Amino acid sequence: MEHDFTTLPDRRGTGSSKWEAMLADNPDVADDVIPLSVADMEFLTPTPIKAALHRLIDATALGYTDPTDGFYDACISWQERRHGWKPEKEWVVTSPGVVPALYTAVRACTNPGDGIIIQPPVYYPFSTAIEKTGRMLVENPLVCDGTSWRMDFEGLETLAHDARTKAIIVCSPHNPVGRVWTEEELARLIAICSDAGIYLLCDEIHNDLIMPGHMHRTLLSLASTDQARHIIVFTSCSKTFSLAGTQGSVAYIPGDGLRSAYKAAYEAQGLFQLNAFAYPALIAAYNECEGWLDELIGILMRNYTLLEDRLDGRLGGLSVHPLEGTYLAWVDFSAWGMDCRLRERLLRTHAQLYLDSGALFGTGGASFERFNIACPTWALEAALARLEGAYGTDAFEEARKGRNGS
Numbered sequence: 001m002e003h004d005f006t007t008l009p010d011r012r013g014t015g016s017s018k019w020e021a022m023l024a025d026n027p028d029v030a031d032d033v034i035p036l037s038v039a040d041m042e043f044l045t046p047t048p049i050k051a052a053l054h055r056l057i058d059a060t061a062l063g064y065t066d067p068t069d070g071f072y073d074a075c076i077s078w079q080e081r082r083h084g085w086k087p088e089k090e091w092v093v094t095s096p097g098v099v100p101a102l103y104t105a106v107r108a109c110t111n112p113g114d115g116i117i118i119q120p121p122v123y124y125p126f127s128t129a130i131e132k133t134g135r136m137l138v139e140n141p142l143v144c145d146g147t148s149w150r151m152d153f154e155g156l157e158t159l160a161h162d163a164r165t166k167a168i169i170v171c172s173p174h175n176p177v178g179r180v181w182t183e184e185e186l187a188r189l190i191a192i193c194s195d196a197g198i199y200l201l202c203d204e205i206h207n208d209l210i211m212p213g214h215m216h217r218t219l220l221s222l223a224s225t226d227q228a229r230h231i232i233v234f235t236s237c238s239k240t241f242s243l244a245g246t247q248g249s250v251a252y253i254p255g256d257g258l259r260s261a262y263k264a265a266y267e268a269q270g271l272f273q274l275n276a277f278a279y280p281a282l283i284a285a286y287n288e289c290e291g292w293l294d295e296l297i298g299i300l301m302r303n304y305t306l307l308e309d310r311l312d313g314r315l316g317g318l319s320v321h322p323l324e325g326t327y328l329a330w331v332d333f334s335a336w337g338m339d340c341r342l343r344e345r346l347l348r349t350h351a352q353l354y355l356d357s358g359a360l361f362g363t364g365g366a367s368f369e370r371f372n373i374a375c376p377t378w379a380l381e382a383a384l385a386r387l388e389g390a391y392g393t394d395a396f397e398e399a400r401k402g403r404n405g406s
């Protein structure tokens with residue numbers, strides 16, 4: 001192993017959102033417990049990124065900073081090398097995160113009261129972005145056949161043609177169900193949205209986290225020039241290299257009119273440059289950390305296999321759904337037949353297992369738990385051992401059957 005994927009970063013006391021949430025729930029949680037919830041990684045930051053940030057601090061002042069040619073080149077060549085398409089430089093638009101970019105896009109493409117489609121269960125800030133900006137949430141839930149999730153294209157067609165619908169927000173690859181949509185699925189999605197004349201806002205933040213045997217296609221590589229005028233693709237190096245705290249993301253917006261509207265909406269929210277650390281972090285990640293990413297994918301696959309071996313069909317009939325992309329494994333707990341809040345409490349109290357409850361992701365999610373497997377294998381192993389150790393004990397079974405609320 002060339003890179004270090006076994007040392008746990010020390011995040012206690014750093015204000016890490018994931019760790020603080022666990023510690024707020026249980027300040028006495030055992031020292032060796034790590035949370036498997038919020039989607040950032042429990043791996044050390046790759047060395048070239050640390051070096052680039054040190055260089056910034058040592059060599060210059062931390063003033064207002066705009067993207068350099070080096071920044072644009074890094075974005076474009078990454079898309080070319082890893083994703084097989086070449087964006088134009090002027091399509092590249094920065095934002096302090098994909099979520100702020102989604103809020104901006106919603107404001108740019110729609111008016112208050114307009115309908116925007118989402119396909120739950122899905123990353124919950126999609127619905128928040130729609131509701132908090134006074135738009136109307138329209139749901140076209142994913143369909144689950146056994147353990148395989150698909151889009152309901154017939155439902156989508158009907159909703160997209162409703163005169164009140166103006167846009168859709170899509171997650172590709174899909175958090176939390178772990179699908180990497182195929183070229184055929186994406187082409188059909190584009191065709192439906194284009195025929196209906198609605199905007200397609202595509203969150204591709206997990207685009208680099210693709211498991212062996214699957215291929216991610218960016219929507220913009222499949223759209224005609226005409227169709228691309230109504231599409232925005234959102235990316236970031238934050239999931240791939242665990243840089244969420246540097247708060248930088250990149251949207252690709254080929255349509256001149258849409259790009260101008262987007263930039264106007266961005267500035268109207270009082271947003272301008274990124275923080276100075278976001279740029280060198282991205283440049284170092286994209287230019288120098290490809291080998292780290294390749295090795296990471298192997299670790300994630302190993303962790304997923306471990307999870308599958310230990311949970312699938314076991315512990316009362318859990319079902320681990322296939323992981324095609326992302327580092328977020330989607331596990332069906334419906335065999336336990338429990339209310340999701342009780343289940344969360346049970347897992348926390350008896351197994352010190354801190355997951356994201358599937359209920360967070362909306363329609364279709366309540367019987368699931370999402371496991372963040374981006375952590376050293378030994379840490380995942382320990383978490384699974386805690387669950388196995390708790391399962392079947394009298395205290396656990398009492399609580400599971402609802403006879404004891406703890």
Ligand SMILES: Cc1ncc(COP(=O)(O)O)c(C=O)c1O
Pocket residue numbers: 039096097098099100123171175203205206236238244248249
């Ligand atoms: C699908 C998806 N989009 C966006 C984000 C967050 O993006 P950002 O931190 O750049 O706002 C996440 C984080 O988990 C995510 O899973």
